[in-house]
Amino acid sequence: MGLNTNISWCGATWNAWYGCRHVSEGCDRCYMFRDMARYGWDPTQIQRSKTRFDAPLKLHKPTRIFTCSWSDFFIQDADAWRPEAWEIIRQTPQHTYLILTKRPQLIRSRLPEDWGEGYPNVWLGVSVENPQMQANRTPLLQQIPAVHRFLSIEPLLEPLDPLDLTGLSWVIVGGESGPGYRPMPHAWVWPILEACQQHDVVFFFKQSAALQPETGTALQHPDGSYWYHHEWPDERRAPIAVAALV
DSSP, X not given: OBTTOOOTTOSEEEOSEEOOXXXXXXXXXXXXXXXXXXXXXXXXXXXXXXXXXXXXXXXXXXXXEEETTTSOTTOGGGTTTHHHHHHHHHHOTTSEEEEXXXXXXXXXXXXXXXXXXXXXXXXXXXXXXXXXXXXXXHHHHHTSOOSEEEEEEOSOOSOOOOOOOTTOOEEEEEXXXXXXXXXXXXXXXXXXXXXXXXXXXXXXEEEOSBSSGGGOOSEEOTTSOEEEOOOBTTBOOOOEEEOSOO
């Protein structure tokens, strides 16, 4: 469990297992591959955590937890461990688990038997980086029962087609960060925000595309003003307008 995560849309990260494999263009500069290589680990080798598998059981304060930030919760290689992870989620209803995947085709067959219409403390999401992944992944997520469904449009690599937000509670948008980041014009973001406003879907602008993303958390309006917009479905927060930041 990473209690001091730099990911702005969660309070902690929980990696019951580590490692993943490339599935689409959004994976090209994934921080997991870079960071695991730095530690001398093979990022394509999926491994069960030896020390942090049960970390949520030791965290008593209600926390918004990004689940498997260094892997994919639904990756096939973790099938033997996932039932135990679901049991930990059941035992910790005080936490909110944000489960984000690039493999939505695997979700339904890997839900627990008592899932029903969804666990109240689990939000299911998919990553979308371009129109192809938007068309492939979003409809699959919309077909899965869940209390909250969300999109992580990060890194946004191309303008998206008009969004179908049916059944979605939350949209996160962000550009790519780190060395060699691919640009994300803010003009690509505004249609997404407008669609969220039209359909009353909560919107969270995470960052601009930048080497240091923490310096680019203001969304630039075409009129030259900037504003921040950080919202969660369970804790709706009013946007803070910031005029004429230059």
